[in-house]
């Protein structure tokens with residue numbers, strides 16, 4: 709896929725997140741590794757601003773390229789104008805900083821260091837996985853308010869039991885993380901740990917993050933899990 713197609717797919721997914729009510733205001737993040745598809749024109753682009761420290765050395769993605777949502781931008785705006793609401797960044801050859809190379813010197817998402825840590829893990833261990841997507845699916849968040857469901861085992865049992873497709877398409881289920889402050893190291897470390905065994909991680913009373921071969925694949929995983937959650941929430945006397 710051309711990198712422009714990849715970015716257009718991010719825009720399509722951003723629009724669906726908004727339509728589903730999963731991306732209020734500037735909620736949610738998306739980051740996709742476009743390294744395999746960038747052309748020489750992109751490689752030659754000079755930085756638009758000074759390098760920014762990542763706060764860690766991410767060797768597996770050193771020199772790689774990513775498209776990511778910009779901070780404070782809305783998914784519904786990214787859907788219409790992906791290059792006005794997202795940026796292309798290049799990771800330094802040393803793996804410890806990034807620079808923005810297109811198209812505007814917007815700040816990337818404040819969650820970028822956690823997303824990049826995930827992409828560093830994926831590049832080293834699951835290189836077919838190129839995309840990470842964080843959003844606030846209503847029914848999945850609702851289930852994370854039910855104390856008896858708040859474990860990886862109980863949440864997956866519940867979701868898998870709703871319709872057979874859930875287990876078919878999400879055989880690894882999701883990992884469950886107890887509430888942690890958004891943007892915290894606890895949340896970032898816990899997410900990375902859960903991604904060893906899962907393609908999606910539920911953040912209690914907050915939302916979900918999924919990884920996929922591309923952004924649509926990550927979206928599908930969340931969509932399937934939330935469909936199961938919707939059915940569970942529709943059962944009377946829940």
Ligand SMILES: [Zn+2]
Nearest residue numbers: 735736914915
């Ligand atoms: Zn969030």
